[in-house]
Amino acid sequence: MAKLERMRAHQDLIDFGNRILNEARTELYIHLRFMARALDSLGYTMDLATQSMGTDARTIHYNPNFVFALFLESPQKLDRLYLHILLHCIFRHMFSSDQYEDQALWDLAADIQVESVLDSMDYDIINRPAYPFREEWYERLRAECRVLSAERIYHYFHLNKPDLDTLQQLTLEFHKCDHQFWKRMEDPAGGSQPEIPEDLLDDASTLPDANAGDPDVDGSDATDPENPDHPAAASNASDAGTPDSPPVAEPDPATPPKNGTGALAQVDEAVLDEQWKDTAERLQTELTTFGAEASDETGSLAWVLAAQYRQETDFRDFLEKLTVLREVTHVDPDSFDYGYYNYGMEVYGNMPLIEENEFREERRISDLVIAIDTSASTEQGQVQRFLDETAAILRRRTNFFQRIRVHLVLCDDRVQEDIVLTKPEEIEDYAAHFEMKGGYGTDFRPVFQYVEKLRTQGALPELRGLMYFTDGHGPYPTKPTDYQTAFVYDTWADIDDQSAPDWALKLYLKDTAQI
Structure with a gap:
């Protein structure tokens, strides 16, 4: 009981x-x-x-x-x-x-x-x-x-x-x-x-x-x-x-x-x-x-x-999509004519004939536009972090042809400056000495208008993509582009990534907060 x-x-x-x-x-x-x-x-x-x-x-x-x-x-x-x-x-x-x-x-x-x-x-x-x-x-x-x-x-x-x-x-x-x-x-x-x-x-x-x-x-x-x-x-x-x-x-x-x-x-x-x-x-x-x-x-x-x-896509994933396939002058030891190889073995017994190719196909970036939002709502530290991470990826020679064209376009509500870099080393040097220019309102459309102007003039013959670093607070273009477009956001900042157009990718700086 x-x-x-x-x-x-x-x-x-x-x-x-x-x-x-x-x-x-x-x-x-x-x-x-x-x-x-x-x-x-x-x-x-x-x-x-x-x-x-x-x-x-x-x-x-x-x-x-x-x-x-x-x-x-x-x-x-x-x-x-x-x-x-x-x-x-x-x-x-x-x-x-x-x-x-x-x-x-x-x-x-x-x-x-x-x-x-x-x-x-x-x-x-x-x-x-x-x-x-x-x-x-x-x-x-x-x-x-x-x-x-x-x-x-x-x-x-x-x-x-x-x-x-x-x-x-x-x-x-x-x-x-x-x-x-x-x-x-x-x-x-x-x-x-x-x-x-x-x-x-x-x-x-x-x-x-x-x-x-x-x-x-x-x-x-x-x-x-x-x-x-x-x-x-x-x-x-x-x-x-x-x-x-x-x-x-x-x-x-x-x-x-x-x-x-x-x-x-x-x-x-x-x-x-x-x-x-x-x-x-x-x-x-x-x-x-x-x-x-x-x-x-x-x-x-x-x-x-x-x-x-939010899904944070790595820069490398996007840059891989911007690469183009082209022959470059480079000895390729991994490819040779097996006919010469077999002929040498049959005639000389133990002496294969190997002729290495003098060209090989590689995927490299040629033309790229990197736009930077320099409006009052964007902080210097955010832009510096973006440039540092971008330079760390793009400075690797294997990602480029020997001469490249990277347009760094600074823009708030108008295009303030366009710096053309033709060597990978110049990207890191520019990032180290970067200074904000502008500081007014935000409008993303002038950059796209400027890019179309450059293409008309033949300045970007092989443009495959554009990355636009911003906090997202501003009017976006409505017309889709015929090249890959990505808006890049800093996850540490107060961003508006919901207004980005559906035809553009949304990329994020890798969050380094976790230890």
């Missing part, structure tokens, strides 16, 4: 904890309908290994005492914490933690990113007062990182190590959930559950009925944990976390699951990572339409997602 009572008390704790978390999830469903898929992806597991709440990207592990106390103190705080945990999954922080040497610093960077997004959102259910300490650090980090991603924040702190007191202050301010489960992700079962103390089970008898007021549960059979129709039966499976439990089908996004069993309950880490990436990309698509009508409410979420999940 005593064992049965303990089992019932244990189940009451699970039922009540799950019911509270379901209430929080329902509140988030109502106000943030664009996050339905993400909200459906986490189940619940009562776990006394934590003093608060945390996730392993499969389920929310919670301490029942903490959940009860926080719910009684403020349902709004519980809603915000729930969303804080969910954003960790959307940004996939737990899948990147092992890539960083300083785990504590990574945890802090991840928490700052999530809290900055939450503070930018305007929903009553998650609002909290703005504190000067937070705002001061947000301003400082944005000045250095532009986009407050965990990777960039970690990079900043790694290079500008805060003192111990500041680090403690930041941790107290931004740390909200338990990250220990990020380290336990390789175990789908979530580890063994510690035995529940007697006093906690005794307290369970004083809790309100977890099923009170639930129209789906009635009668004595509904309160029996052995009843398969009772929510406790599914909660038992979620709490046990055994590898033998059957996989859970994905729930309907319109209806929150009552038992808290998430769709991602039992999948390996690699699959889990891909599923959260897919969830984040779908959320980004939802925000593209929903955010247009409620951008103030969603805050920086859409922008941060766009920055984190």
